[in-house]
Amino acid sequence: MNSVEFIWSVLPVLLKGMVMTVQLAVLAIIFGTMIGLVIALMKIDQRPWLNRIGGLYTWFFRGIPLLVQLIFLYYGLPAVGIVLTPYSAAVLGLSLCGGAYIAEIIRAGIQSIEKGQMEAALSLGMTYGQAMRRVIVPQTYRRLLPPMGNEFITLLKDVALVSVITMVDLLRSAQLLNQTYFRPFELYATVAILYLILTSIFTVAVGYLEKKLTLPE
């Protein structure tokens, strides 16, 4: 079998791994955004104790390598009776860690909105929560897109780390194929190309969304 034929024959297996990679990245960005929004709101709240909890969260999850977090979740926690499947450990680890970075992105986005916006909302009689929900946070969407797009690409690439906790993602499926066929050059080159295709599609999609969300002037 020449290289092209070989790659063609294993492509379905690799694509299955790629679907898992994308799935994990999408779940991580969704849960990570929920976590990130809560942490960001804590960090900018007027109550200092909430600021501290938010600060602690980012300090913790940004300060420990994701690889270490994943290994701890999957191999460390069972020792204290918490057993996670590889899948849930992967989603949890990626979301918790992604959430810490996304919190910083959202906080910066919210703080970039002019102070007068909050004041105008409050002076209509809105509560702080209403003002955030209706006026401040919606204005951050477009500004958040580029950094959130970056974060998604980072997460997409970080998913490769889950191969150490036996998840069969794109990279891991190539490793497994390599054990059978021993054709590392073709396999890993294909993995690299598939990653490039994924990140490129995504970059283009973010650019398109950004244009769509731009307000008319």
Next chain:
Amino acid sequence: MISVSQVSKSFGQLKVLDDVSLDVQTGEVVVIIGPSGSGKSTLLRCLNCLEQVDKGAISINGQTIKPGSNQVKSRDICQLRQGIGMVFQRFNLFPHMTALENVIEGPITVKKIPKQEAVDKGMQLLEKVGVADKADSYPGQLSGGQQQRVAIARSLAMEPKIMLFDEPTSALDPELVGEVLAVMKNLAKEGMTMVVVTHEMGFAKEVADRVLFMDEGRILEDSKPGKIFSNPSQPRTREFLKKLL
């Protein structure tokens, strides 16, 4: 309607309001003038609790604001603010909403008024300030004068008893000032209680019941416009007015 008694306020070491007292009756139009940094904006902002007072008390619309009022249940503050419209120098329209959406946002979110009702009322208000044809435009598509008129309509939509204006025309190109002042004059004629920080002396002469001169956190003079412009009692006022002309 508004009663400010012996209010003081500092930012760190800087005393911005120094024992300020002031009464405004229902339907009165009070214009505040004074040099930049004299505390005019801070006084207005204290009236609707965007700033906290350090000393003294404010009674407004039947509610009382005292030092530490921000810790009072924030629901009371929201209630208080609903009755007070505020118009800012920089308009502060919500850029992600159309003109009409800006106007109906308060009634829908705060007062929970049905959307259709809010839209009907919102269109009437846009009509009233002369920008009904721009209802579906975003703030970024409007001139400064149009934006400020939409901002006034947005405040009016909450049916406030009092309107506060903080230099509403200072950020406008000169040719756009007139259209905003016209809207304000109309409001005054309709009997709205208004406190207006402005340096538009024509406006003050024409519609103000009283003109206050503030300097260094104090109200130095509080007179009828006829008197303050022709014969101010304080040398500082005279100096300030001379520079303005």
